[in-house]
Amino acid sequence: MTLPIETPAVLVDLDIARRNVLAFQAYADRHGIRVRPHIKTHKLPQMAELQLDAGAIGITCQKVTEAEAMVDGGARIKDVLITYNLLGEQKLARLARLNERVTVSVVADNATVVDGLAAFFADAGKPLTVLVECNTGADRCGVGIPSEAARLARRIAEAPGLRFGGLMTYPPADGAARVQAFMSDAKRLIEAEGLEVPCITSGGTPGMMQAAEAPIASEHRPGTYIYNDRSLVARGVASWEDCALTVLATVVSVPSENRAIIDAGSKVLTSDLLGLTGYGHVLGRDDIRIDQLSEEHGRLVSDGQIGLQVGELVRIVPNHACVVTNMVDAVHVIEGGAPKGTWPVVARGRVL
Amino acid sequence: MTLPIETPAVLVDLDIARRNVLAFQAYADRHGIRVRPHIKTHKLPQMAELQLDAGAIGITCQKVTEAEAMVDGGARIKDVLITYNLLGEQKLARLARLNERVTVSVVADNATVVDGLAAFFADAGKPLTVLVECNTGADRCGVGIPSEAARLARRIAEAPGLRFGGLMTYPPADGAARVQAFMSDAKRLIEAEGLEVPCITSGGTPGMMQAAEAPIASEHRPGTYIYNDRSLVARGVASWEDCALTVLATVVSVPSENRAIIDAGSKVLTSDLLGLTGYGHVLGRDDIRIDQLSEEHGRLVSDGQIGLQVGELVRIVPNHACVVTNMVDAVHVIEGGAPKGTWPVVARGRVL
Incomplete structure (x- = not known):
């Protein structure tokens, strides 16, 4: 290929990207799984809109400033999950502004983060949706046991400015069974307290074609699948x-x-x-x-x-x-x- | 430390940076070595000017666009060595424009690059200075033997738009002896053909305090020394x-x-x-x-x-x-x- 561009250059083949997106969307549709792609792979509003056009219900970002850039750049981006523990006045102020513009949800895996969000959003006009992050084997963030998830869910539900949005995990590639077990237990414990679990969201490209093996999860967040590597x-x-x-x-x-x-x-x-x-x-x-x-x-x-x-x-x-x-x-x-x-x-x- | 900044953030302590710069400059001054810092470490015109103030004779960049950004941002940056084989119309056009503004030199380790530069600069108002890159053990770029350096030096000297600027190497940390041997041989071969070798430039922070063990080198290009890591x-x-x-x-x-x-x-x-x-x-x-x-x-x-x-x-x-x-x-x-x-x-x- 001789393109009239200076090297080094990053090339993206839109036909392949579209095919990749449609392939997973078809799998997810067959299994009744909602798709919420992680934009960290492309960082492009145009690609997020391609994913929404294919049937995605919203997008996932890792940081507030990523979400800001995506919402600024994509008029049709209206629903953003930020899968990160957010702390600090400046980030929460950004988050509150974003929450006025589009549907925003975030995650928390500890009481300090929940309390910080609660203090900030208590007087906000619009409540913030918060999911509990659960560790299903990746050993990064996430509460370690289902009872802890339930405790944190109650803390969120009881905070005036917050709304409990469900459970989130980023499992290892072969983590479907662990997701199923952890989330089933956590959901039962939470529902036993009279709380609803509106969403259980899992993620990752390597294991996405086994997502249906954890039927407890209602949503999947693949990232790399659009480009592969x-x-x-x-x-x-x-x-x-x-x-x-x-x-x-x-x-x-x-x-x-x-x-x-x-x-x-x-x-x-x-x-x-x-x-x-x-x-x-x-x-x-x-x-x-x-x-x-x-x-x-x-x-x-x-x-x-x-x-x-x-x-x-x-x-x-x-x-x-x-x-x-x-x-x-x-x-x-x-x-x-x-x-x-x-x-x-x-x-x-x-x-x- | 509680700084009013959002994290993650990259902090640079200017006092430490200045001390690091002055320490190597003092060593170089003692040994009669000219200092041409590589800006890849900081990428900041302000830091380049700090290095020039300390006694550096110019700067080193790896890419033409880096050099453009530094010259645009630092009024006192007047002498830039780009230690890279440059190819292609677009890059050479950038290079020619830069060469009109400040003193620019580049390197080459093969005839294709020399011929490309020669074709582009034959009709330019101002000739381009080209050094021959030599491999003294890092096994990245560079001609492998002194006679090849001499051949390429002659090719540069004979090209109408080019001026032979000397020899350049990026040695391993313990490469002083190899630099001394290779460069001495290459210099002798080149001078035997009636050409002058205006500059022999070596580089690297790990071995910089042994730079004087290769007295054949007249210039050193440390990068990381300003920040360390x-x-x-x-x-x-x-x-x-x-x-x-x-x-x-x-x-x-x-x-x-x-x-x-x-x-x-x-x-x-x-x-x-x-x-x-x-x-x-x-x-x-x-x-x-x-x-x-x-x-x-x-x-x-x-x-x-x-x-x-x-x-x-x-x-x-x-x-x-x-x-x-x-x-x-x-x-x-x-x-x-x-x-x-x-x-x-x-x-x-x-x-x-």
């Missing part, structure tokens, strides 16, 4: 043809027979390994390993002749698509095999 | 007190006795390991390991009680300072222990 190909849940995001790079040096240097380093591909060896897959060249990145150089090595020329273009599927979109101000969108335009990644770098 | 502390060339850049984060969850989650993940700290285990050092808490990052979460674990509360602030020295400044739009500068201001990282994300 080398980590998902390695897990066997996608093929190279399903990878919508690639990095276009130029060979800038071929210093030895089995080594070439490209103009994409960790400032584009990132150092994320996700358990893999090497930093990406060169399409069409299974023999090449990207064995080393510095910030602006990527090193390609082969056991045999590298067979690349200075000036030649290569396309790379990165290990992890989500982090790559965070490295660039814009992505180059392709549709029908032709350049469609450059889309600014409006939610890039929104860490607050 | 966990990788340099691990190498024994800096202490925690020398680390000017830290990441301020908030504990958002303490889900178990020995685990806490902070609001800084790979989108701030990055996944760069640089051979280390874990993703940063929590100041004042040698017992804590940052054992896992996802994009917006960092996981802190301890063998004993983690002893952190939700809402508490922690300060982290990242593994690699340079990549962290690329993740944020602005850094919070501290001077005399007090907030001085927020500086936009103008050369962030400049990968072209």
Whole structure:
């Protein structure tokens, strides 16, 4: 491919992205699962609207500033779940403003966060919906046992400015059984106290095609599925043809027979390994390993002749698509095999 | 420290940065080595001017767009070396415009790059200075043997729009002897053909205090030395007190006795390991390991009680300072222990 763009560049194939979105939506529809995609993968209002058009009921963001960027950029984005413990005056003020504009829900896994939200929203005109985050094996955030979820649910329900919105988890890829067990227990305990559990939301792309094995969950939040990446190909849940995001790079040096240097380093591909060896897959060249990145150089090595020329273009599927979109101000969108335009990644770098 | 800023935030202590800059400048001055700092670490014109004020003779950039941002932002930045093989009409057009504004030099390690530069600059008003990049053991870019350096030097010198500027290398930390040997041979071969070698420039922070062990090099290009980081502390060339850049984060969850989650993940700290285990050092808490990052979460674990509360602030020295400044739009500068201001990282994300 010879596109009239400077390298390194992040390319997104809209046809592949659309196909990926529709494939999971069809699975979810068949199983009565609502889809709430995580926008961290693309960070683009246009892609969120594509997901809504396909049938998603809203979006997921990780940070308040991400949600702000998405709502600012997408007129049809009206329902946002922020799957994060939010603390501090400034973030809660942002959150309250957002809650006036669209339907917003957040999560909490501890009393300090619930009390902070309650204090802030007690006098707000519109109550805030809060779900309890549960740990189903990923050992990141989340209450550890169902009774703790029930305790926190009651605390939320009793706070004047808050509304209990249900249960949320981000399980490991093979976590469906654990989700089913934990959430069933937690739901029973909460309902026994006379509270409703309006939503049970689970997430993750690697296990999304087994989401129906945890029928207690009413909603799923896949992120990477729209683009896919080398980590998902390695897990066997996608093929190279399903990878919508690639990095276009130029060979800038071929210093030895089995080594070439490209103009994409960790400032584009990132150092994320996700358990893999090497930093990406060169399409069409299974023999090449990207064995080393510095910030602006990527090193390609082969056991045999590298067979690349200075000036030649290569396309790379990165290990992890989500982090790559965070490295660039814009992505180059392709549709029908032709350049469609450059889309600014409006939610890039929104860490607050 | 309780600063009125939202977390996660990148803090830069200006006093420490200045002290680090002056320390190496003093060493270089003693040994007659010119200093040309690499701005990839800070990406800030203000810091480049601090380095120039201390005695640096110019700056180093890795990409043309970085150089553009630095020259646009720093009126006193008048001499820029871009240590990269530049290819393609668009980049060369940017380069030519920059070459009209300030003194610019670039490098090349192959004939394709030299010929591309020559074709573009043949009719330019002002010739472009080109150095030959040499591989002294880092096995990234660079010609592999001195005779090849001499061949390329002649090719540059004979090209109408180009001027041969000397030799450049980015050696391994312990590469002084190899730099001395390679560059001495290359210089002799080039001078034997009647060409002058105006500059021999080497680089890197880890080995900078041994730069004088390669007296053939007239210039050194340290980058990380201005901020330092966990990788340099691990190498024994800096202490925690020398680390000017830290990441301020908030504990958002303490889900178990020995685990806490902070609001800084790979989108701030990055996944760069640089051979280390874990993703940063929590100041004042040698017992804590940052054992896992996802994009917006960092996981802190301890063998004993983690002893952190939700809402508490922690300060982290990242593994690699340079990549962290690329993740944020602005850094919070501290001077005399007090907030001085927020500086936009103008050369962030400049990968072209």
